[in-house]
Amino acid sequence: MNTSIDNQGNIYDNDALSLLKGVKGEVLEYTSGIVRIRVHPDKLLETVEAIVKNGEVYLRTMSASDERSVEGCYKLYYVFGIDKLRKTIVIETPLCSDKPQAPTLINIVKAIDWYEKEAHDLLGIEFIGRRLYRFVLPEDWPSDVYPLRKDYTIHDLMKLYKPRIIERAKEVEAEAAVIIPIGPYHPALHEPEYFELYVRGEKVVDARYVGFMVHRGIEKLGENMKYDQVPFLAERICGICGFVHSTSYCQAVENALKIDVPERAHYIRSIILEIERIHSHLLWLGVALHLLGYDTGFMHIWRIREDVMVLAELLTGSRKTYGLNLVGGVRRDIDIGKANKCLKILEDVGREFKQLVEVSVSVPQVKARLKGTGYLSRNDAESLSLVGPTARGSGLARDVRRDYPYAAYKYVDVKPVVYSEGDNLSRTMVRVDEVFQSIELIREFIENMPQGDIINKDWEVEPGRVGIGSVEAPRGEVIHIVRTGKYSPYRWRVRTPTYQNLPAVPIMLRETDLADAPLTIASIDPCFSCTDRVIVLDMRTNSVKEISIAVFTRRGLSSIR
Amino acid sequence: MFIPPLLDGIERKIKADIQSRVGPPTVLQTWYDILKLFSKEMVSQSKPTFFIFALSASLTLLLILSLILTYIIVNPNNTLLEFGTTSTSFLLLSLILVLIISIHAINSLIYTVSSNPFSIIGVFRALTIDLMNEAMFVSFLVIMFSLVINRNSVSIIQLFSHKRTIPLIIVSYIPLVLSTYISSRRLPYDLHEAEPELASGSIIELSGPALGLYIYNHLIERYIVTSIPVTMLILALMGCLNPLLYVLILHLGTSILYLLFGLISFTVGRSRIDMAFKTISLLYIFAILLWIGVYIFEYIYR
Numbered sequence: 001m002n003t004s005i006d007n008q009g010n011i012y013d014n015d016a017l018s019l020l021k022g023v024k025g026e027v028l029e030y031t032s033g034i035v036r037i038r039v040h041p042d043k044l045l046e047t048v049e050a051i052v053k054n055g056e057v058y059l060r061t062m063s064a065s066d067e068r069s070v071e072g073c074y075k076l077y078y079v080f081g082i083d084k085l086r087k088t089i090v091i092e093t094p095l096c097s098d099k100p101q102a103p104t105l106i107n108i109v110k111a112i113d114w115y116e117k118e119a120h121d122l123l124g125i126e127f128i129g130r131r132l133y134r135f136v137l138p139e140d141w142p143s144d145v146y147p148l149r150k151d152y153t154i155h156d157l158m159k160l161y162k163p164r165i166i167e168r169a170k171e172v173e174a175e176a177a178v179i180i181p182i183g184p185y186h187p188a189l190h191e192p193e194y195f196e197l198y199v200r201g202e203k204v205v206d207a208r209y210v211g212f213m214v215h216r217g218i219e220k221l222g223e224n225m226k227y228d229q230v231p232f233l234a235e236r237i238c239g240i241c242g243f244v245h246s247t248s249y250c251q252a253v254e255n256a257l258k259i260d261v262p263e264r265a266h267y268i269r270s271i272i273l274e275i276e277r278i279h280s281h282l283l284w285l286g287v288a289l290h291l292l293g294y295d296t297g298f299m300h301i302w303r304i305r306e307d308v309m310v311l312a313e314l315l316t317g318s319r320k321t322y323g324l325n326l327v328g329g330v331r332r333d334i335d336i337g338k339a340n341k342c343l344k345i346l347e348d349v350g351r352e353f354k355q356l357v358e359v360s361v362s363v364p365q366v367k368a369r370l371k372g373t374g375y376l377s378r379n380d381a382e383s384l385s386l387v388g389p390t391a392r393g394s395g396l397a398r399d400v401r402r403d404y405p406y407a408a409y410k411y412v413d414v415k416p417v418v419y420s421e422g423d424n425l426s427r428t429m430v431r432v433d434e435v436f437q438s439i440e441l442i443r444e445f446i447e448n449m450p451q452g453d454i455i456n457k458d459w460e461v462e463p464g465r466v467g468i469g470s471v472e473a474p475r476g477e478v479i480h481i482v483r484t485g486k487y488s489p490y491r492w493r494v495r496t497p498t499y500q501n502l503p504a505v506p507i508m509l510r511e512t513d514l515a516d517a518p519l520t521i522a523s524i525d526p527c528f529s530c531t532d533r534v535i536v537l538d539m540r541t542n543s544v545k546e547i548s549i550a551v552f553t554r555r556g557l558s559s560i561r
Numbered sequence: 562m563f564i565p566p567l568l569d570g571i572e573r574k575i576k577a578d579i580q581s582r583v584g585p586p587t588v589l590q591t592w593y594d595i596l597k598l599f600s601k602e603m604v605s606q607s608k609p610t611f612f613i614f615a616l617s618a619s620l621t622l623l624l625i626l627s628l629i630l631t632y633i634i635v636n637p638n639n640t641l642l643e644f645g646t647t648s649t650s651f652l653l654l655s656l657i658l659v660l661i662i663s664i665h666a667i668n669s670l671i672y673t674v675s676s677n678p679f680s681i682i683g684v685f686r687a688l689t690i691d692l693m694n695e696a697m698f699v700s701f702l703v704i705m706f707s708l709v710i711n712r713n714s715v716s717i718i719q720l721f722s723h724k725r726t727i728p729l730i731i732v733s734y735i736p737l738v739l740s741t742y743i744s745s746r747r748l749p750y751d752l753h754e755a756e757p758e759l760a761s762g763s764i765i766e767l768s769g770p771a772l773g774l775y776i777y778n779h780l781i782e783r784y785i786v787t788s789i790p791v792t793m794l795i796l797a798l799m800g801c802l803n804p805l806l807y808v809l810i811l812h813l814g815t816s817i818l819y820l821l822f823g824l825i826s827f828t829v830g831r832s833r834i835d836m837a838f839k840t841i842s843l844l845y846i847f848a849i850l851l852w853i854g855v856y857i858f859e860y861i862y863r
Contacts, residue, residue: 202682202834293748293755293831299580365749365830514682515755515833 022050025091033404034468036090041102044093048078048108051089057082058385058398059111060470061479063493064119066149067094070464070490074100074125077481077493079468083403088468095125104130111385114499122148136212140164147220154220193528195505195521199514207509207517209502211528222492223485227253227461230489231325234480237494238527239320240283243276244473245480245494246325251406252482253327253489256467259459263408265329267449270408271342272316272324273471274438274445278349279308280474281431281438284525288428289360291519292369297360304352311345314338329455339446350439357432370425374508374520377422381504388476389434390501390524393427395420400472407471412444424516427523431474461486473497475525498527562624565780566591568816572823579827591780598773612671612771619667620778626660627785629653630792634811635804657789661744664782665691671775672753672763683762686834687753690743693838697845698740704849705733708856730797732855736848737790742822743841745783749832750841787822788815 020027024047025039039047051057060079067075073094080089095102104127105112116127117135124146126132134141140163147157196208218237222230234249235242247269254261282305289297309319315334316322324330334342360366380386381394391398399416401409417433419426463486470479476497483491501524508520570588577584585591633653665687672684743750754762767775791814795807832840 289830293751294829296576296580296827297830299582303581363828363830365832365836368836369830369833513833513835515752515831 023047034088038092041093045103059109061495062115063481064123065491101126103128106130110383136215202514204509204512207506219492227327235321240280241276241473242321244471244478248469248471248478248480250325250327251469252467252480256465256484259328262453263450264452265454266407267445268330271442271445274442275312277438277474278435279305281435292366294366300356307349333454346439372423373516374424374523375422376508380507384504387500388497389427389430392418392430394422400470400477424523565784568819569780595773595777599770601769603769615671616774619664622664623781634795634807677765679760679765680763683753693841694743701736701849728855732852741786741790744786747826749829787819791815
């Protein structure tokens with residue numbers, strides 16, 4: 001770090017200081033990799049423009065928070081990252097009005113689009129200078145009810161929201177129907193997603209994505225749970241890479257409360273994170289081969305993946321949703337016997353995977369359909385602030401493990417796997433190479449794992465502190481922001497990599513063959529919410545059975561007509 | 562009528578074994594699937610009778626085709642391969658071609674009844690591949706017959722019965738087997754119902770008994786089409802065995818070829834329509850050039 005010391009003995013980070021030229025705000029912190037600035041809404045545009053001028057700045061996340069009860073204002077947290085300097089810039093903008101308003105940043109930062117729409121939906125914040133519309137919430141959600149405002153508890157919201165399903169059924173004369181399965185079509189992965197492809201012949205001319213079929217309200221739910229309960233909820237955000245979410249949440253709390261995590265716990269977290277990456281990449285590669293019609297490769301890759309799942313069970317007690325993380329460390333140790341077994345399994349997995357990949361990628365149809373399809377330029381990847389293998393497949397060497405090291409990654413040398421062609425083959429090869437890289441990293445972690453405690457329980461909550469936790473998930477960066485409350489997180493913001501990467505899919509789909517569209521959609525390894533909902537409606541008895549919180553699809557019944 | 566779904570069951574078990582899976586519980590599973598579909602209620606956007614009628618007509622034509630093939634091989638005075646000498650051979654060959662094209666036409670009609678975009682895309686893909694396949698195969702036949710008849714004024718059977726022509730017999734079968742494989746709609750040419758991208762494509766609107774009938778129909782078609790090269794091989798090598806033994810050889814040979822085709826399909830991925838167009842052209846051009854090369858070598862230089 002490039003530092004200097006002033007007359008009073010304060011240490012300054014010169015790189016961080018250089019970023020602050022032209023910034024109109026109060027600097028709260030500018031050491032330890034994070035620069036925090038408080039900026040008045042009137043100066044927000046100017047400040048962001050000055051920061052973006054530094055080049056290679058990307059939007060990591062944005063969080064809106066209702067802090068009226070503690071600071072009398074709503075607050076926006078913009079988190080920017082500068083990879084080459086390994087710096088995170090957090091801009092805090094208080095909005096102290098009953099009708100909170102802020103200028104839109106859409107003309108400066110393209111990737112801000114969804115964040116602003118979401119903040120408008122969930123907190124009622126107006127962004128001046130752009131069109132806003134219902135985005136995350138269902139269209140029959142009552143107007144003027146903003147669920148993330150502190151005016152409502154989760155129980156209030158459940159009473160306030162009554163889906164208009166019977167009225168809708170009558171509108172479309174569906175009285176004769178007995179059971180109506182609700183759920184959009186799954187073109188690539190078996191999750192709720194909806195793409196409209198505008199096709200001429202077999203060529204995709206344009207594409208539109210409609211998302212947020214199932215908004216589960218997890219952030220709101222977390223505000224009513226104790227600090228050590230939230231990791232178990234966070235792990236259920238995703239059925240494939242849940243551990244990254246619990247780790248990211250724990251890191252955010254540990255960062256906010258300055259909790260010292262034992263070294264051994266850092267190593268254990270890193271080992272499990274890499275195991276999760278291996279099984280996630282193997283899962284994706286299997287799905288990709290299935291989409292290309294090469295089912296033999298698909299089955300064998302999943303056979304290899306099964307060994308990794310067994311390994312996860314050996315180390316954590318569960319194949320998935322490990323329940324290993326707590327704030328301050330982990331709950332379960334890895335002994336020498338398990339470590340040796342782990343190395344043996346990984347050696348076999350690596351050997352078999354190498355043979356299988358060589359065969360699979362040389363199948364003519366697989367090779368021809370991966371190469372040159374779903375193209376995404378480096379410029380697009382940069383302007384949309386993309387993350388993970390999607391960014392690395394377009395030549396953007398962005399990897400949180402190297403750029404913003406966490407857990408035990410600060411002790412190893414992680415070289416991002418980068419392919420610059422920007423097509424589906426590049427994104428595939430990034431994942432293939434990362435499997436081998438992860439095996440090597442686990443070997444390194446096991447060999448260098450120090451002895452000692454695995455958890456630090458000696459910490460106390462200090463309300464009003466803000467912490468950031470980010471992890472390089474298999475799909476890209478996962479970032480959590482936590483503002484601490486007395487007993488629970490006051491505000492917990494989760495940003496998944498798919499949220500960041502999905503806006504790139506319509507770009508990739510343009511001029512692609514229809515046959516390659518499912519693979520292109522899958523090439524970002526999208527992870528939509530993993531829970532479809534079904535409502536059973538019996539018009540003869542006029543009864544509605546809701547299997548879970550009945551959040552209707554944005555398009556309502558018209559989407560299945 | 563019983564063999565095709567059984568062969569499909571065997572194919573599924575072999576596929577499962579290759580892919581390290583258990584697969585269906587029994588080789589009769591395809592039969593159970595079809596029977597179960599027949600027992601389901603009929604739900605259809607169009608009139609259900611249309612599907613049943615069209616599929617039944619297609620099935621009937623398939624059975625006529627199988628009867629003709631059986632007749633050809635049990636008939637001791639067979640003249641199918643004696644082109645240039647009898648008009649019966651042209652009649653039989655034309656009948657086989659007309660039947661195959663009629664079956665494809667009826668199937669296409671079933672697919673296009675629906676206004677579902679997936680179905681429409683599927684049927685256009687199927688038609689593209691069928692037309693390409695049939696056009697290229699007919700081109701090969703025209704080249705072959707014109708060369709053979711013009712130069713030698715002999716029948717194919719005489720040509721093939723000559724000792725020196727064994728390499729020519731082999732290369733003559735390449736386009737036939739190729740055409741059969743493509744017609745059987747296996748990977749990489751199963752584009753019309755590519756499940757991940759087209760949600761079952763051309764058959765998306767079929768369910769219950771109509772789907773059961775379609776699957777049965779499709780499997781019989783696949784089996785009968787596969788039996789054509791075996792029939793031709795038996796005719797070319799025909800000796801003086803009991804004609805009924807030929808029927809046994811026909812079914813045994815067809816079953817082996819059917820499973821061999823299955824094995825090939827496990828090792829490849831799914832093509833794309835533009836790629837399929839190119840690969841089919843290239844494969845046929847290669848096969849035709851090879852045939853011409855061998856023909857020139859056998860009859861001009863020797």
